[in-house]
Amino acid sequence: MIAVGERINGMFTDVKQAIQEQDKSVVQELARLQTEAGASYLDVNVGTATADKVAAMRWLVETVQEAVDTPIAVDSQNLDVTRAGLEVCENQAMINSTQGHPEKLEAYIGLAVEHDADLVGLTMDARGVPQDVNTRVEIAATLASAAMEKGLDVQRLFIDPIVIPVNVAQDQPGKILEVMQQIRMLSDPPPHIIVGLSNLSQSSKERPLINRTFLVMAAAAGLDSAIVDVFDRELMDAWITAEMILNKHIYSDSFLAAARRR
C-alpha cells in the first residue's frame, strides 16, 4: 500500500493562499501531519495559485523538504514545472504525471531515468481520456513497453487509469476496475496501479463512503497505490484491512496497529 498524500495542492484554498503569501508554516504542517498519518509520498501541485508555476513548484518542494524527508510526487502537466520540481528534490521523487503520446512519453521517461524517479503514466493520449476498457489497456501497454525500451524499470512505473467523478459518468468506475485487472497481467512483475481517489466523489454527498468503498474494490482489482486524503482514518484503515484480507499483510489481532505504524 503506497499512500500519496493529496493535500499539498493549490486546489485547496489554504495552500493556494500559502503559495501566494510564501507562508511556509501551512505547507510544512501539512507535510508533517500527512507523513505521520501514513503518507509514503507527498503530492505537490501548485494549482492555480500563481502564473509563475515554475517558481511556485520550486518553493513548494523546498518548503516541504525543510520539514520532512518524505519523498515528493511532483504533480504537474507541464514538463518545465515538473523539471523545476525534480531539480530541487533531494530524495527519490515521483513524477506525476505523463500521458501515452509517444513524444511526451520519451521526454518523461528520460527525465525519470535521469533523476532515478518513479513515473506516473495516465492512460490518456492525444485522443483524450478513453471511455472504454480496451483503449485504456492499450495505452497502459504503450506506457509499460516504452518504459522497458527506454530503461525505466517497470516497477518504477505507476499506471493511472484516470478516475472521474461518479456523479458525472457512473459507468466508468466499473470499467476502471476491469482495466486494473488487465494492467496487472501486462508484465511480470507488473507496473504499479495508482489513482487520484478523491476525484471519484467530487461534488457528491457521502464523499468518504464513496471513496472508501471504491478503494477497497480497487485494491481487490490490483490497485496498490493511491493519491488520497491520508487524514481520513476510516479510509486508511479500510485499505489496510482490504490488503490484509488479500493476504498482503500477515493477520494478527493487532494487524491494524502494526500497519498504521509504518
Ligand code: THG
Ligand atoms: N491522478 C494523478 N494525479 C492527480 C489526480 C489524478 N493529482 C491531482 C488529483 N487527481 C488528486 N488530488 C486531489 C486533491 C483534492 C481533491 C481531489 C483530488 C478534491 N478536492 C476538493 C474538491 O475538489 O472538492 C477541494 C476541497 C477544498 O477546497 O477544500 O476533491 O487523478 N496521477
